[in-house]
Amino acid sequence: NAGVMQNPRHLVRRRGQEARLRCSPMKGHSHVYWYRQLPEEGLKFMVYLQKENIIDESGMPKERFSAEFPKEGPSILRIQQVVRGDSAAYFCASAQQGPQETQYFGPGTRLLVL
Amino acid sequence: QQQVKQSPQSLIVQKGGIPIINCAYENTAFDYFPWYQQFPGKGPALLIAIRPDVSEKKEGRFTISFNKSAKQFSLHIMDSQPGDSATYFCAAIQTTSGTYKYIFGTGTRLKVLA
Numbered sequence: 001n002a003g004v005m006q007n008p009r010h011l012v013r014r015r016g017q018e019a020r021l022r023c024s025p026m027k028g029h030s031h032v033y034w035y036r037q038l039p040e041e042g043l044k045f046m047v048y049l050q051k052e053n054i055i056d057e058s059g060m061p062k063e064r065f066s067a068e069f070p071k072e073g074p075s076i077l078r079i080q081q082v083v084r085g086d087s088a089a090y091f092c093a094s095a096q097q098g099p100q101e102t103q104y105f106g107p108g109t110r111l112l113v114l
Numbered sequence: 115q116q117q118v119k120q121s122p123q124s125l126i127v128q129k130g131g132i133p134i135i136n137c138a139y140e141n142t143a144f145d146y147f148p149w150y151q152q153f154p155g156k157g158p159a160l161l162i163a164i165r166p167d168v169s170e171k172k173e174g175r176f177t178i179s180f181n182k183s184a185k186q187f188s189l190h191i192m193d194s195q196p197g198d199s200a201t202y203f204c205a206a207i208q209t210t211s212g213t214y215k216y217i218f219g220t221g222t223r224l225k226v227l228a
Contacts, residue, residue, distance in 0.1 A: 102148075
């Protein structure tokens, strides 16, 4: 059973470009969480999604950031018009049934904005 | 009120020592407290977790102590090994229906000397 997969592992963008991060949850998992980790800091919750639904996006900036988890395919975290402050590691985690279940993390996407 | 304060920021112990990492929270609605281990370049991995109705939980060399009245919990690593060198994060989760809060501590960098 493959773990949580994220791609790309590294992404370099220039200011103003769009960044698109993908997360494929573990097989059988329908809950996906996105987190951001700045260097030397802990993880900050961004958004919690189930298939086709956003459950909680309270941690996600209201502008330029969006997330989706379609019925088919991976979850996507999209950052429009990136700025240098968006440089961070973005992790997704998946769970089988919800917040009380163990979350399994992917290896992360390291975004660098030049 | 949503913070989880983790200490120390870094810790160095000799092989066989017992590092202790502490976390404190304020929100009494948190009802699940996991610990994660993260190696450089990897995503966090769940180590052990506890619910507030239990004061202690052991899994192998890892023990969580939980003090509900003080709103504190700690991770102890018995007989620590160089392979335990990693960053450890505590987290506090509120899973009551209709809400979702998943707060991470800022992390503790542990180095176990051979």
